[in-house]
Amino acid sequence: MKNNQIVKIFREISYLIQIAEEDPNTIYKVRAYERAADVIENLSTSIEEIYLKDGIQGLKKIPSIGNAISIKLEELVRSNKISYHEELKQKVPIKISEFSNMTGFGPKTMKILFERLGITSIAELENAASEGRISKIKGFSKTKEEKIIKTIQLSKKIKNRYLLGDVYPLIKKIENTLNEKENVIRCLVVGSFRRMKETIGDIDILISTDEPEEVIQFFVSMPEVREIKGKGKAKAFVELKNGIAVDLLVVPEESFGSAAQYFTGNKEHNISLRNLAISMDFHLNEWGLYNKKGRRIAGFTEQEIYESLQLPYIPPELRENDGEIKYFTQMRNEPLDLIEYGDLKGDLHTHSNITDGTMSISDMALHARKKFGLEYIAITDHTKSLGLANGLNENQLLNQINKIEQLNDTLSQGSFSDTVPDFRILTSAEVNILKDGSLDISSNILDKLDIVGASIHSNFSYSKDVQTNRLIKAARNPSVDILFHPTGRLINKREGYAVDIEKVIEVAIDTRTVLEINSNYNRLDLRDEHIRMAVKNDVKLVINSDAHHPVHFAYLIFGIGQARRGWAKKIDIVNRLKVDSLLKSLK
């Protein structure tokens, strides 16, 4: 039993309790399960390991885990289920996981719909809504009914599409395992995964080998595989235990490059490339590039294919048939100096446990430096109007500045190992943009900070004009260096607030305000086309993790992928600079 499975069960319990139990005091029981889930989610060791080593007593040492929950964890480790959970599911047979993508739709609403209409699934909900049965219930309006239908449609659109970050670690692990296997010459995950798309429909894995049948047998027997859908001499189709479909393709080594090109896509890019080949009297398919006489002239590597078509290598993230072939045809001698995965030197959006993060400032710094090789981070805790996150007021912010100055002194005296000399913690804040676009902290305090980021955390439903003006006003504020969360979207879950990005970019040009590429794979506030628009207009960007825990620094690759998809060059990204140059570059 993995920690993330435990987390899922606990969240489900907390949801079900809210429907099954009447006692008004259950809200605290609900919160206890949610807190426990949050704690377990951020645990670096597995619950199973802790239990096997130190038993119940070991579990009870974990914060927010007491008597009752530790006993349930014991049951879970021993029997893979919790009888309390099973009882709840029996009492309330609602398919909770189906509703996890529905925002604005919580357990209280679900309770009423279950009790009045017996709704337990999305399909039943959709039926009831389209038949107008929901608006007949007291407290539900036609508007609410329409909103439910709209939300279902949004959640349907994403059916079978996975967030890149949700599958990334598992797929990389499978790729590594296959690459290490003898008989496998090369293995590469291709398709939208390789293009670093925000969401992934299925996974395509490419392998070159001289022993195709043996490699295919090895692949379909991997522990991650749940079901073999099909298996032949050169292909296999499986479903993994997490539900995602994987196609495995086996090609001879001399065709690996052409197959990688062919299966990385996208489709339109490939069509353009094949047309280009035809115009040069060639023929291109997944087995190679052929001349008029049918002789293979390229295919071993992708570089070979592109070179033979008189193009420089086009990075996978750009292969969307969105002008890249034309660009690279014309700019052959002027390479696009894209931001690379190892280029970032710092992270300008991180949280500590002083607000809603989970680790101390020094722990965040230590991990950033030792595990991720960064040279600086900005601690951007929330400010006072974000009450739930314990937002800082002016005095607390001043205290934090002092604390960080002391920590920087300690760091410079060498208490950290010397892998990255001169690590620096920058003083900062994620300042809240209020209704009218003003900030919740006065400028005389903000001006004492190294960097100021501003973001919208409330009033999401204002009109486009109002919302855009809030962001513009914040950008025009001389104290604000960066606009965090420029769109506020949650991929597949929430559209984000209505905002005219073009206008925001115009103001960012004038005011030299930096826009954030938020690397959290659920967010990626700026879409690739927004990034491209910013880059075209010479607006600077920053790639931040928004880390609430040190493991979240790993999200930076998704921000870099997004930046590359938006054609961002090294010079467009401010946190590829060393800290002194960075601070000089800000307004």
Next chain:
DNA sequence: GCCGTTTTCGGCCCGACTGTTTTCAGTCG
């Protein structure tokens, strides 16, 4: 259900928005 020199009970992060509840419950962060 967790927590604790206010210990074995009585608290528990909370402000703002939304909708249709004319005074507040549900949801979000």
